Amino acid sequence: MAVGLCAAALAALTVVPAQAHGAQRPAPHWQLTDSGTDARFRGLSAVSRDTAWLAGSKGTVLRTTDGGTHWRNVSPSGAADLEFRDIEAFDARHAVVLAIGEGEASRVFRTDDGGATWSEAFRNTDDRAFYDCLTFFDRRHGLAMGDPVDGKFRLLSTSDGGRSWTVLPSAGMPAAQDGEAAFAAGGQCLVASGPHDAWLATGGAAHARVLHSADRGLTWTAADTPLPAADPARGVFALAFRDRTHGIAVGGDYRADQPSPRAAAVSGDGGRSWTSAAEPPPAYRSGVTWLPHSRTDALAVGPTGTDLTTDGGRTWTTVDTGSYDTVDCAPDRGCWASGEKGRVARLEPRR
Template sequence: MTLRGTLSRTAAACLAAAAVLTGLGLAGGPAHAGTGATGATAAEAERRHLPGWELKDTGSQARLRGLSAVSRDVAWASGSGGTVLRTTDGGRSWRDVSPPGTAALEFRDIEALGARSAVILSIGPGEDSRIYRTDDAGATWTETFRNDHPDAFYDCVTFFAGGRHGLALSDPVDGRFRILSTSDAGRSWRVLPDDGMPPAQPGDAAFAASGQCLVSAGRSDAWFATGGGATARVLHSADRGRTWTAAESGIPAGDPARGVFALAFRDARHGLAVGGDYRPGNPSPDAAARTRDGGAVWTPARKPPPAYRSGVAWLPHTPFAALAVGPTGSDVTFDAGRTWHGFDSGSYDTVDCTAGLGCWAAGEQGRVARLE
C-alpha cells in the first residue's frame, strides 16, 4: 500500500521514524508488503518501505499471547498448554522452559526482569490464576502466588522501572477491579485495598489477550484497560496502584467482546490504546486512540487500523512510531497514533519492543517473528 505524503505531518516526525527504521535495516531495502513514508518528502516516501516481520521457527504449536523482549537476541514467550519459550540467539533456536506440571494453565503474560529472570502469569478463575518466577533462565520456577478468591480472575501483570515493584490486575471482585502488588520483584504478592478504585461498570472486565491490558511507565505510573461495559475505559494510577482515576477511551464497547485490549505508554503522558471486537468478521470501527496527558483525555485515531487489534508497542528512540498487531494483520504509525497503515497480513496477538531496537511479535500456532 503506497502512502504518498500521508506520513509527512512534520519533518521531525518523519526523520525520527526514518532514523529508527534505518537502524533496523528497514529503509531502502526490499519491500515486504508495501511501501510507506519514512522520509520528509513524498518522493522519498516512494523509495522507502514499510517494516516486515521475519518468522522464527519455535517448534511449538501453542498460542503465544505472552511476550517479553529483552534485546534483539533475547526474548521470552508464553501461552497455552503451560508453554514458556526462550531464545538467546535472535530466534534461530528456542528452548522450552515451561514449568513442570502446568500443562493445564494459560500463561497469558510474561515479564522479563533480565536475560535470566522472568515472571509469568496464568489466567483463569480461582486457583487457575497463578504467578511463577525464575532466576535461572527457566531451569527452575517458583510459584509465588495462587489466587484463593473464587470471583477473582487475573489478566495481566506489569513491572515498574527498576523491576522491584509490580502489579497484577484481576477482573472486578465485589464491584471493583482487584490489584495485586509486589515490592520484591515478584517473590511475594499482596492484594491492595480497593477504596482507591472507582466502581466497575456492569459487565466490566479486562481482556487477557496480549499481556497488555495492564502497563506501566517510570517508577509509579500504571494504566489498565477495560471492555464489556457500556464504555471502554482506561484507568490510571500515579501511586503504584493505590488510587485510580477513570477516563473513557472512545473505543466502542457495550458488548462482552468489545473494548480496549492493549495499551502502550512511552512515558507518563503519551499513550496508545487499541482494541475493537475480537469476534472474527465483526467490524471494529475506531479501534485505536491516543493520549497526550497521561490518559485523562483520549482522542480517536483519524485513521485507525482496519480491524480488531490486540497488541501495541512504541518503537524505541522515536516519539512518533509504533506498531499494532492482531489476528488479521499488523499496522504502523509514524505520527504517534493519528493514522495507522497496514504492512503485514499475518496473525499475531502481541508485540513488544526494546531499547536495543529489538521488536518481536507472537501469536497462534507458535508464531513468533522479529522486525527485520
C-alpha cells in the same frame, strides 16, 4: 540524530514505491522463526534483539538468546493445564509469568535461572477472582490485575521482584461498570511507565475505559475512551505509554465477523482524555508498542495484520497481514511479535 534515523527507517515499512525509478524501497519486515510448538503465545517480553521470552497455552514458556534461531522450552514443571497470558522478563535469566483463569488457575511463577527452575509466587484462592495481566515499574515493584470482585478491579502488588504478592486495598479503585472486565488477549491490559504510573484497560460494558494510577496502584481515576463498547466482546485490549503523558489504546471487537471502527485512540495527558485516531487500524487489534527512541512511531498487531503509525497514533497503515496477538520492543530496537499456532517473529531492519 538517532531518533530521526529510527523514524526514517520505520517509515519505510509502508513500502511506498520510489518515484524516481518505480521500484519499491526495501523495508523492515517480520521474519518468522521456528518456535517448535503449536502453542498460542499471547504473552511476550522482548529483552533485546537476541533475547525474548514467550508465554502461551498448554503451560508453555519459551526463551531464545540467539535472536530466534533456537527456542528453548523452559516451561514450569506440572503447568501443562495452565494458560499463560503474560510474561515480564528483566533479562535472560529473570522472568515472571502469569497464568489466568478462575480460582486457583490464576497463578504467578518466577525464575532466576533462565527457566531451569520456577517457584510459584502466588496462587489465587478466591473463586470470584480472575487475573488478566501484570506489569513492572522496575526490577522490584510490580502489579497484577484481575477482573472486578465486589464491584472493583482487584490488584496485586509486589516489591521484591515478583517473589511474593499482596492484594491491595480497593478503597482507591473506582466502581466498575456492569459487565466491565479486562481482556487477557496480549499481556497489555495493564502497563506501566516510569517509577509510579500504571494504566489498565477495560471493556465489556457501556464504555471502554482506561484507569490510571500515579501511586503504584493505591488510587485510580477512570476515563472513557471512544473505542467500541456496549458488548462483552468489545473494548480496549492493549495500551502503550512511551512516557507518563503519551499513550495509545487499541482494541475493538475480537469476533472475526464483526467490524471494529475506531479501533485506536491516543492520549496526550496521561490518560485523562482520549481522542479517536483519524485513520485507525482497519480491524481489531490486541497488541501495541512504541518503537524505541522514537516520539512518533508505533506498531499495532492483531489476527489480521500489523499496522504502523508515524504520527503518534493519529493515522495507521497496514504493513503486514500475518496473524499476531501481541508485540513488544526492547531498548536496543529489538522488536518481536507472537500469536497463534506457535507464530513468533522478529522485526528485521531495512537491507
